[in-house]
Amino acid sequence: MELSTRYLGLTLRNPLVAAASPLSQTVDGVRRLADAGVGAVVLYSLFEEQLRREAEQNARAAEAGTESFAESLSYFPHAADVDHGPRRYLSLLERAAGAVSVPVIGSLNGITPGSWARYARSMQDSGAAAIELNIYYLPADPQICGRGVEQRHLDILAWVKDAVTVPVAVKLSPYFSATGEMARRLDEAGADGLVLFNRFLQPDIDPETLKVVRTVSLSTAAEIRLPLTWIALLRGRVGASLAATTGVESAAELTKYLLAGADVVMTASALLRHGPEHAAVLLDGLCEWMRRKGYATIEEVRGLLAIPVGADETSRERWDYVNALSEANSTDYGPW
Template structure:
């Protein structure tokens, strides 16, 4: 029996659910080729950051002002200032990656405000990106920033991009909202074609010698995936959009669990950094073997079969699970 691993994510037909998410491995064209050869069904390029866009905009504006003061007639040589130049290197890498592989290449934007996102999403579309992923990273720090304002900021950004481009728009978000079912419903209404659950908000550490906050990058662990599994199971039947699981996908069991709760695809970075690109082949083989052993013919058959509306014990996804976990734990002798 031939096992069909194909799936659809953001309207893109993939030959398996295994996507290489943004990491150093997807930022190099040669590496993207090797990921395709190893078995990746799609790749997400590292994000173009809002700060990079703003920096280049300021540099061009500064040059524009200098020319205006020194030689007014030279202004005709400079474009009107609407983020025209942008980070060219990113777009070059994107275009080269697209021309080098047959799998979908998804571009990514990271930021918290509209900035130059709309224009650069257009440029990514023009370069041939199969989709654009909005990696919204907004940390409210003011006490007068209420939850509704935060959610509105997300929705306005999603709407601004989705109304501008004609390629699918995925939104990568964190789990820290008062009511995830409501907020993701709003994101989809705003134009999101899919959700990536969840973003890992990297928290800084404290340097005790300098008494300063320092960046602290920690790779994901398998335990982190449980948060996404729970919420994908809850959300799967409530929204009409693609869902990708990310953050803690480390082995075949993690891939299967993600699909069972309703993910259309799984994204991974840490495990590929740790074990290399060829681990994708092991995951494909392992997924095929699991489906065969459990007498399934395709990935589509298991997708969402353990969502909250279809699983045998939906109470395991709510408060009852908390009580059961506590009462069943035993301390070592």
């Protein structure tokens, strides 16, 4: 069975990619993921807030040093006095990239210009095979217009693309007024890949304690349909690689995403829930399905159920919607 595929111009041994998660916070964790069979590993995200904190600490250190001696513009405090989050990250990236044979992709998470470009270049220099820009931005201010949100994504992409030569993917949320146009604009702006989709934190409310409950929940297979739809719609309409993420629990979801047209399928929740070794279970299930259906390569599978280029996507989606509602209305759900 031939599972090799291409993503971001990289050749991967298979289309299953370990998404950014706590599993990749150590070299041993990255090695376990690679040993389990994934085609690539996205390192856990380096957050903009960490970069900002480091910059503020360095600025305070430089200012404090000017009171001591004139040459103190290059002064920094003792290593024990600063947060080494970004430096630890780059060190881990370098060691992880050298420890496994699969590509290791660096991940930057943020919403403002900050030091994205500089740290993206540092990731490249530390051995990252590619950079994933996780633009986690919920425009809660009602004064912010949609075009402004879109331009922010394009600006961040441009800054990073100018700083690195390795491929750059953009991880998007699904909440644009015209997701297809946003994907096309990012594609035209030079995005090497699009990762669909990011999941926003959705707080709950505890009516007994009268508190907001903020927890990160793992995705379930029920969440696959939105990214599945957009993968099928975008296949063949953008030149960027398409990475599917969210809702991968079993080999069934992996297979569905490939049929829709994904170049790779990312998962974090399933690997966190069942352990890194679950990657082998997903891949074995994919191979078994391919054998049963008579497919020998991933290329024979990819995009079989994507919406054909040239089709009227809007009319098709509307038709499917009306038919689905008609069937639901005629279904006997039993006594109410």
